[in-house]
Amino acid sequence: MAKIIVVTSGKGGVGKTTTSASFGAGLALRGHKTVVVDFDIGLRNLDLIMGCERRVVYDFVNVINKDARLNQALVRDKRVEHLYMLPASQTRDKDVLTREGVDRVFHELQQELGFEYIVCDSPAGIEKGARMALYFADEAIVVTNPEIASVRDSDRILGILSANSRRAEEGMEPVKPYLLVTRYNPDRVEQGEMLSLETVKELLGIPLIGVIPESESVLNASNLGTPVILDEKSKAGVAYSDVVDRFLGENRPLRFISTERTSLLRRFFGG
Amino acid sequence: MSFLDYLLGRRRNTAEIARERLQIILAREHTNRNAPDYLPALQQDILEVVAKYIPIDLQDIRVNLEREGDYEVLELNIPLSDDARGTTIRATTRAR
Numbered sequence: 001m002a003k004i005i006v007v008t009s010g011k012g013g014v015g016k017t018t019t020s021a022s023f024g025a026g027l028a029l030r031g032h033k034t035v036v037v038d039f040d041i042g043l044r045n046l047d048l049i050m051g052c053e054r055r056v057v058y059d060f061v062n063v064i065n066k067d068a069r070l071n072q073a074l075v076r077d078k079r080v081e082h083l084y085m086l087p088a089s090q091t092r093d094k095d096v097l098t099r100e101g102v103d104r105v106f107h108e109l110q111q112e113l114g115f116e117y118i119v120c121d122s123p124a125g126i127e128k129g130a131r132m133a134l135y136f137a138d139e140a141i142v143v144t145n146p147e148i149a150s151v152r153d154s155d156r157i158l159g160i161l162s163a164n165s166r167r168a169e170e171g172m173e174p175v176k177p178y179l180l181v182t183r184y185n186p187d188r189v190e191q192g193e194m195l196s197l198e199t200v201k202e203l204l205g206i207p208l209i210g211v212i213p214e215s216e217s218v219l220n221a222s223n224l225g226t227p228v229i230l231d232e233k234s235k236a237g238v239a240y241s242d243v244v245d246r247f248l249g250e251n252r253p254l255r256f257i258s259t260e261r262t263s264l265l266r267r268f269f270g271g
Numbered sequence: 272m273s274f275l276d277y278l279l280g281r282r283r284n285t286a287e288i289a290r291e292r293l294q295i296i297l298a299r300e301h302t303n304r305n306a307p308d309y310l311p312a313l314q315q316d317i318l319e320v321v322a323k324y325i326p327i328d329l330q331d332i333r334v335n336l337e338r339e340g341d342y343e344v345l346e347l348n349i350p351l352s353d354d355a356r357g358t359t360i361r362a363t364t365r366a367r
């Protein structure tokens with residue numbers, strides 16, 4: 001059986017798509033056949049972040065409506081073996097995804113195409129689209145910025161995961177949630193200007209799977225259409241690699257969570 | 272922040288304030304999370320009945336839902352207007 005992982009947050013713009021692309025690529029790099037599914041209907045973006053926008057022909061909704069076969073809609077990654085993407089449609093009608101339809105597609109991905117991991121990139125919000133993205137999940141990566149609104153929204157999403165997922169409705173083992181803190185800036189934490197990792201963890205009360213530092217390489221990677229995990233020189237990329245390893249059961253200490261000793265001058269004038 | 276504060280490295284710790292605010296709001300939202308769907312409507316109906324007799328300020332109403340063993344206890348605290356010297360009506364229902 002494939003594992004279905006939703007990347008979710010409630011709040012918009014916190015790094016779900018960035019995370020989905022890198023996490024999916026990381027699983028594939030380690031030899032697991034992985035598909036990243038864009039659930040952000042109407043706002044397709046995962047294709048850009050993964051750099052395959054020009055090869056999108058059919059999309060998720062076409063498959064659900066049986067206008068295309070799953071094989072025709074899946075986009076295979078050119079750089080990373082075992083990595084695939086299922087694009088969202090650009091249609092404005094958000095109600096096109098049905099549970100039956102998604103269930104059928106997921107079933108085919110697992111049973112017929114032999115995928116090991118299905119990574120669902122959730123849209124922002126707590127409405128239908130976000131609920132659909134998390135409904136079938138076995139595990140959830142809750143992407144949270146160290147910021148007051150993001151923490152609150154993550155908490156709401158945790159409530160929805162535990163009450164409105166398929167696992168909850170069918171009385172199965174609950175969805176396993178993991179906290180991923182992104183855009184972390186240890187300097188500002190030290191200055192008392194940003195919620196610390198420990199605080200976010202304590203407030204949300206779920207296990208931490210990693211911390212991604214605020215990093216310029218993320219924007220560069222998105223400009224290039226390369227998941228940042230492929231940038232082995234970037235802190236964000238390395239931090240995402242650690243996340244994937246931890247997810248697969250390896251023991252990896254946290255990195256980039258404390259300040260690099262800033263000079264006295266910089267402390268005085270700076271930032 | 273004054274220049275002196277700056278020199279002495281005194282900064283207002285805004286992260287600490289954020290943490291306290293979050294603790295309070297999350298605790299409140301967790302109480303409401305397990306509430307049954309009809310709770311807001313029930314609350315509204317009760318308030319309308321009370322409002323027929325007493326002038327009340329909707330801002331001051333506290334609704335609390337708690338578990339006590341097998342029971343769910345719904346508490347509605349309605350502070351009466353000033354001239355009633357701040358007495359509180361307490362409607363506690365027990366439902367299986």
Ligand SMILES: Nc1ncnc2c1ncn2[C@@H]1O[C@H](COP(=O)(O)OP(=O)(O)OP(=O)(O)O)[C@@H](O)[C@H]1O
Pocket residue numbers: 009011012013014015016017018019040122123124182183184212213214215216218219222236
């Ligand atoms: N670790 C990081 N460091 C710096 N910038 C980042 C980081 N993670 C994400 N970003 C930037 O934040 C922005 C939002 O990221 P992303 O699109 O992944 O968020 P999202 O949660 O998918 O947004 P939406 O809710 O709109 O789908 C992008 O510009 C991205 O480059």
Ligand SMILES: [Mg+2]
Pocket residue numbers: 016017018040045121122123
């Ligand atoms: Mg996104």
